[in-house]
Amino acid sequence: MAPRAKSPSIQASPSNIPPLICLLTLLLSSSLLPRSTSQSTSQEDEKQTLLKIKAGWGNPPALGSWSNSGARDHCNWAGILCTNGLVTKISLPTQNITGPIPPAICDLKNLSFLDLPYNDLSGPFPITLYNCSNLEYLDISQNLFVGEIPADIYRMSSRLTHLNLSSNNFTGEIPPSMGWLAALRSLRLHSNLFNRSFPAELGNLSALETLTLEWNPFTPARLPPEFGKLTKLSFLGMTRTNIFGEIPESFGNLVELEQLDLAWNALNGTIPGWIWELEKLKYLYLYANKFSGEINGTIRALNLVELDISKNQLTGSIPEDIGKLKNLSLLFMYYNRLSGEIPASIGLLPNMQDIRLFSNNLTGVLPPELGKHSPLWNFEVQWNSISGKLPEYLCAGKALTSLNVFDNNFTGEVPASLGDCSTLDNIQLYRNAFSGDFPAGIWSAVNLTTVLIHDNALSGTLPDELPWNITRVEMQNNRFTGKIPSTAKNLAVFKASNNLFSGEIPATLVGISRLQMLSLGRNQISGSIPPAVSAWTSLNVLNLSDNRLSGEIPAALGSLPVLTSLDLSGNQLSGEIPQAIGKLALNFLNLSSNQLSGEIPASLQNQAYDRSFLANPGLCSSSNSIKDLRTCGYRSKGSDKLSKGLLVLFLVLGAAFLSAVVAIGYSMVREHRRRKMDGDDLDSWKLTSFHALDFTEHNVVPKLTESNSIGSGGSGRVYRVVLRDRAEEIVAVKKIWNNRKMDAKLAKEFQAEVEILGSIRHANIVKLLCCIANDDSKLLVYEYMENGSLNQWLHMFQRTEDGQERSNPLDWPTRLGIAIGAARGLCYMHHDCSPPIVHRDVKSSNILLDAGFGAKIADFGLARMLAKGGEPESVSVIAGSFGYMAPECGRLRKVNQKVDVFSFGVVLLELVTGRRANEGGEDECLAEWAWRYYEEGGGLIDIIDEEIRDPLLYLAEMEVVFRLGLFCTAKMPSSRPSMKEVLQVLAKCDKRLGPQSTPHGQFDAAPLLQNQKG
Structure with missing residues (x-):
C-alpha cells in the first residue's frame, strides 16, 4: 500500500493568525457544536412544530401533555x-382528533x-x-376523508x-399511479366508496404482501x-368488489398466499385446481x-385452517383429501348441490x-x-338426505354447543x-325418524x-323443572308421556301437541310472562284451565285442543293483550263464553266440540267465526251469520217469520241496488284514471331528472298497474317497473296521490324527499333517478x-308454521355488513x-338491500335539513314509527341527529335478537325491553335470533x-354516540378486514364499548 501523504501544516505567524482564527471558528461551529447547541435548536424547533400541529387540530384534550409549561421533554409527550432526540414516530389512534392534517406535520423532517x-x-x-x-x-384509516385519491399520489x-386508507369515504377510482409506489408491502383500501375501477397497475407492486x-x-x-x-402477496381481500368471471390462471403464481x-361477488366457472396446491394457504373464502x-x-394446501x-352451485362429492387437512377447524360448504x-x-x-354442510x-x-x-362445537347438516344413526362421539371433546x-332420514x-x-x-x-327414549340428561345442560x-x-x-334459560321447546308429534313441566322462567315457545302427556296444567306455568306460544293439543291433559292466566302478557298462540279439560273458560283469557290464536276445541269445557273473549283481536278461534x-x-x-262454535248444543246466537247454531230466544210465530223475512229481503235488495250504483261509479272513475295512466294523456306528465337517464315518462307511467304493485304505505303505492321489457333495467316507482285530504302533508313530504335525494350522492343511500308529476299524482x-x-x-321471510322455508335467513356476517352499510349512509x-x-324515520323497512345485500337508506319523506349543524329543529308534528322514535320526539318536538342514532340503535337490536321494534311485551318496545333485560343481568345467548345462533364463532x-x-337507545340524547362513533365500533367488529382483525372467538369488546346506562 502506498504511504499516505501528510497534510500540509499551518504555521502560526502574525500574518496568518486571522485566517487561523476563522478556520478554528468554522471547525468549532461545524463539527463540535452540532452535538449541543445546534441539536438543541433543532429539538426546540420540533417542539414548536408539534405545538403548531396541536393548534391546527383545535387543541384536543387528548393532546393535553403537549405543552410548553413544565420541563417535560417533547419526546415524552403522548x-x-x-x-436521537428527533421525532420519528407519531401514533395517536382513537383520540377524537378533528379537522384536516396540518401541513406543519411534514416540518418534522x-x-x-x-x-x-x-x-x-x-x-x-x-x-x-x-x-x-x-x-x-x-x-389514516377509520376517519372521515372524502373525495378522490389524487392522480399524482406517486409523489x-x-x-x-x-x-392504510381504509374505512373512509374516498370515491372515484384508485389511481393507476399508485402502482408506482414500488416499496409498498401493505396496501389497505377496503371499506371506502370507490365506485369506478381498481387498476391493473397494482400488479406492479412486486414487494406487496397485503392488499385489501x-x-x-x-x-x-x-x-x-x-x-x-x-408473487410475495400473502393476503388478498376482495369481498364485495363487484368482480365477475373466472379467476385468472395467473393467480396460480401467488404461492405465498x-x-x-x-x-x-359474481365469480363463476369452476374453482381452479391450483388453489388447492397453495401450500401456505390458511384461509380460503x-x-x-x-x-x-x-x-x-x-x-x-395442507395448512388450511378455514x-x-x-x-355457490358446486356439484359432485366432498373430496376425500379434506381428511388430510390436519389444521382445519372450519369447514363451510352449505347451500350448494353436493352429493x-x-x-x-x-x-x-x-x-x-365447526362443520356446516346444510342445504x-x-x-x-x-x-x-x-x-x-377434536373439540367439535358446531355441526350442521340439515336439509340433506343423510340416513343411519347419529355418531356416538359428537360431544366427546366436551365442546358441542349446537347440533342441527x-x-x-336419520x-x-x-x-x-x-x-x-x-x-x-x-x-x-326434527323431521327425522328417531325413536326410543330421548336422553334425559340433555335437559340438565346448563346453557340449553x-x-x-x-x-x-x-319417547x-x-x-x-326445565333449564332456567331455555327459551324454545318444540316436541310435537312424538310419544312423550308424563306431566307438563311446571317451571321454565324464560320459556317463550312450548309446542308439545300430539303426544301422550297427562295430568293437569301446572298453575305455575301460567306465571311465565315471556311465553309467546303454548301448544298442548291432542294429549290427555285433564283438570281445568288455571284461572290466573293474566300473567301471559306475551302470549300470541294458545292451543289446548283435543284433551280432557273441564270447567269454565277463564275470563282472564280475554285480557291477554297480544293473543291472536285460541283453540280450546275437543274438550269438556262448560259454562258461558266470557264476554271478554270478544274483545280479543283473534285471527283464529275454535271452541268447537x-x-x-x-x-x-x-x-x-x-x-269470520262461523266454524268456531260447532258441536256445542247449548250455544245460541242472535245473528244469522253463525251457521249450525240456534237463534237465541227463537219464536215460531208465522207473523214474526214473515216480517223478518220481508225485512231481510228488502235489506238484500237495497244493498244490491246500492252496490250496483257504487260499482258503476267506481268503474267510471277507474276507467278515467286508466286512460290517463295508459298514455291517453301522457303529455300531462312532467319529468324532472337528477341523473343521466335513457328512459322517459312513456316508459314508466303506462306500467303502473296492479300486477306490478309490490307494496304500499301511508303515502302511496310502490311499483316494480321493467323498462323497455329488458329484465336488467328495472326501477322502483313510488306513487303519491295528491287528493285534497292529504294535500299539505304529502306535498311537504314529497318536497323534502325530492330536495334531499336529488342533491346527495352516496353508495349507501338509495338513488333517486327522477320525479314525474301531473295534477293528479306525483x-x-x-x-x-x-x-x-x-x-x-328479518320479520317476513321466516319459516312458516309447517316448517317450510320462504327464504334463506340472513347469517351474522351479512347482518353485520348491512349494519355497516346503513351506518355509512x-x-x-x-x-x-x-x-x-x-x-x-330510520327503521328496518327503510333500509333496502341490493342484489349483494348491500344496504341503502331510503324514504326521506320525513327528513329535514338542519339550518345549522348540530342544532335541533322544531317540528310541528310528531313523526316517525312506533318502536323507533326517540323519547324526546314526543316530549320536546325538537330533533337533531341523535333521533336517528336512537332509531338505528333499535335496528341493531333487531339484527341481534330477531325481534320487531314494537315487540317488547308488557307494554314495552324493543329498546325498553332490551334495557330491562340487560339491567337484570340476562345472558346474551338467550336472546340472540335463532337463525344466527353461532355462539363461539360470532x-x-x-x-x-x-x-x-x-x-344508541339511551334516554338522554347527550348519552348517545354520534353516527361516526357508531360506524367506528361496527367496523371494528368486522373480522373480514384481514390479519389486523382478531381470530374467531377472540374479539375484545371492552376497549370499544364500556357499560352504558340509559
Whole structure:
C-alpha cells in the first residue's frame, strides 16, 4: 500500500493568525457544536412544530401533555417517539382528533411513522403529506376523508411501505399511479366508496404482501391477470368488489398466499385446481359466488385452517383429501348441490370445530368417529338426505354447543352420550325418524336454550323443572308421556301437541310472562284451565285442543293483550263464553266440540267465526251469520217469520241496488284514471331528472298497474317497473296521490324527499333517478333494490308454521355488513352533508338491500335539513314509527341527529335478537325491553335470533352490536354516540378486514364499548 501523504501544516505567524482564527471558528461551529447547541435548536424547533400541529387540530384534550409549561421533554409527550432526540414516530389512534392534517406535520423532517386511525380527521386526501420525504408508514384509516385519491399520489415518499386508507369515504377510482409506489408491502383500501375501477397497475407492486380492496362498490370488472405478478402477496381481500368471471390462471403464481378472500361477488366457472396446491394457504373464502362444477384437483394446501366455499352451485362429492387437512377447524360448504357421502376421514381431523354442510344433496351415513378426536362445537347438516344413526362421539371433546340435523332420514335412538353433554345449547333433530327414549340428561345442560325434536317417534318424560334459560321447546308429534313441566322462567315457545302427556296444567306455568306460544293439543291433559292466566302478557298462540279439560273458560283469557290464536276445541269445557273473549283481536278461534252454553259474545257473531262454535248444543246466537247454531230466544210465530223475512229481503235488495250504483261509479272513475295512466294523456306528465337517464315518462307511467304493485304505505303505492321489457333495467316507482285530504302533508313530504335525494350522492343511500308529476299524482323513480327491505328479511321471510322455508335467513356476517352499510349512509348524512340531514324515520323497512345485500337508506319523506349543524329543529308534528322514535320526539318536538342514532340503535337490536321494534311485551318496545333485560343481568345467548345462533364463532361481535344498540337507545340524547362513533365500533367488529382483525372467538369488546346506562 502506498504511504499516505501528510497534510500540509499551518504555521502560526502574525500574518496568518486571522485566517487561523476563522478556520478554528468554522471547525468549532461545524463539527463540535452540532452535538449541543445546534441539536438543541433543532429539538426546540420540533417542539414548536408539534405545538403548531396541536393548534391546527383545535387543541384536543387528548393532546393535553403537549405543552410548553413544565420541563417535560417533547419526546415524552403522548403519542410521540424520538430517535436521537428527533421525532420519528407519531401514533395517536382513537383520540377524537378533528379537522384536516396540518401541513406543519411534514416540518418534522425525520418523521417516518404516522399512525392516526379511528379519529375524526376530514377533508380531501392530505396531499401535504407529499412533503414528508422520509415517511415509511401511514395509517389514516377509520376517519372521515372524502373525495378522490389524487392522480399524482406517486409523489408520496419513495420509502413508503405501509399505506392504510381504509374505512373512509374516498370515491372515484384508485389511481393507476399508485402502482408506482414500488416499496409498498401493505396496501389497505377496503371499506371506502370507490365506485369506478381498481387498476391493473397494482400488479406492479412486486414487494406487496397485503392488499385489501373489499367492501367497495367498484364498477363491475374481471380480476386483472396482472395481479398474478404479486408473487410475495400473502393476503388478498376482495369481498364485495363487484368482480365477475373466472379467476385468472395467473393467480396460480401467488404461492405465498395465506389468506384469499373473494367472497360475495359474481365469480363463476369452476374453482381452479391450483388453489388447492397453495401450500401456505390458511384461509380460503370463496362463498356467495356462482362457482359450479365439482371440486377438482389434489389438495396440497395442507395448512388450511378455514375453508368456506358455501353459497355457490358446486356439484359432485366432498373430496376425500379434506381428511388430510390436519389444521382445519372450519369447514363451510352449505347451500350448494353436493352429493354423495361425507368422507369418514373428516371425523379424524384433530382440530375440527365447526362443520356446516346444510342445504345440499348429501346421502349415506355420518363419519362414525365425528367429534371423537377434536373439540367439535358446531355441526350442521340439515336439509340433506343423510340416513343411519347419529355418531356416538359428537360431544366427546366436551365442546358441542349446537347440533342441527333436521330434515334428513336419520333413524335409531339419539345417542345416550348427548345426555352428558353439559355444553349443549341448541339441538335440532326434527323431521327425522328417531325413536326410543330421548336422553334425559340433555335437559340438565346448563346453557340449553333451544330443543327442536318434533316429528319423530321419540319417547320419554320431561323434568318437572326445565333449564332456567331455555327459551324454545318444540316436541310435537312424538310419544312423550308424563306431566307438563311446571317451571321454565324464560320459556317463550312450548309446542308439545300430539303426544301422550297427562295430568293437569301446572298453575305455575301460567306465571311465565315471556311465553309467546303454548301448544298442548291432542294429549290427555285433564283438570281445568288455571284461572290466573293474566300473567301471559306475551302470549300470541294458545292451543289446548283435543284433551280432557273441564270447567269454565277463564275470563282472564280475554285480557291477554297480544293473543291472536285460541283453540280450546275437543274438550269438556262448560259454562258461558266470557264476554271478554270478544274483545280479543283473534285471527283464529275454535271452541268447537265442548259443552258450552249461553249466547255467544256479540262481537264474535260474524262470518269470520262461523266454524268456531260447532258441536256445542247449548250455544245460541242472535245473528244469522253463525251457521249450525240456534237463534237465541227463537219464536215460531208465522207473523214474526214473515216480517223478518220481508225485512231481510228488502235489506238484500237495497244493498244490491246500492252496490250496483257504487260499482258503476267506481268503474267510471277507474276507467278515467286508466286512460290517463295508459298514455291517453301522457303529455300531462312532467319529468324532472337528477341523473343521466335513457328512459322517459312513456316508459314508466303506462306500467303502473296492479300486477306490478309490490307494496304500499301511508303515502302511496310502490311499483316494480321493467323498462323497455329488458329484465336488467328495472326501477322502483313510488306513487303519491295528491287528493285534497292529504294535500299539505304529502306535498311537504314529497318536497323534502325530492330536495334531499336529488342533491346527495352516496353508495349507501338509495338513488333517486327522477320525479314525474301531473295534477293528479306525483311519482318518484328510484333504482330498484332486488332484495327488498331489511324488515322483510328479518320479520317476513321466516319459516312458516309447517316448517317450510320462504327464504334463506340472513347469517351474522351479512347482518353485520348491512349494519355497516346503513351506518355509512347515516354517517354521510350527519357529518358530510352541509347542512346536515336528519332522516327522522330510520327503521328496518327503510333500509333496502341490493342484489349483494348491500344496504341503502331510503324514504326521506320525513327528513329535514338542519339550518345549522348540530342544532335541533322544531317540528310541528310528531313523526316517525312506533318502536323507533326517540323519547324526546314526543316530549320536546325538537330533533337533531341523535333521533336517528336512537332509531338505528333499535335496528341493531333487531339484527341481534330477531325481534320487531314494537315487540317488547308488557307494554314495552324493543329498546325498553332490551334495557330491562340487560339491567337484570340476562345472558346474551338467550336472546340472540335463532337463525344466527353461532355462539363461539360470532358471540363476541353480537355482544358488541347488542351493547352498541343499547348505547344508541339511551334516554338522554347527550348519552348517545354520534353516527361516526357508531360506524367506528361496527367496523371494528368486522373480522373480514384481514390479519389486523382478531381470530374467531377472540374479539375484545371492552376497549370499544364500556357499560352504558340509559
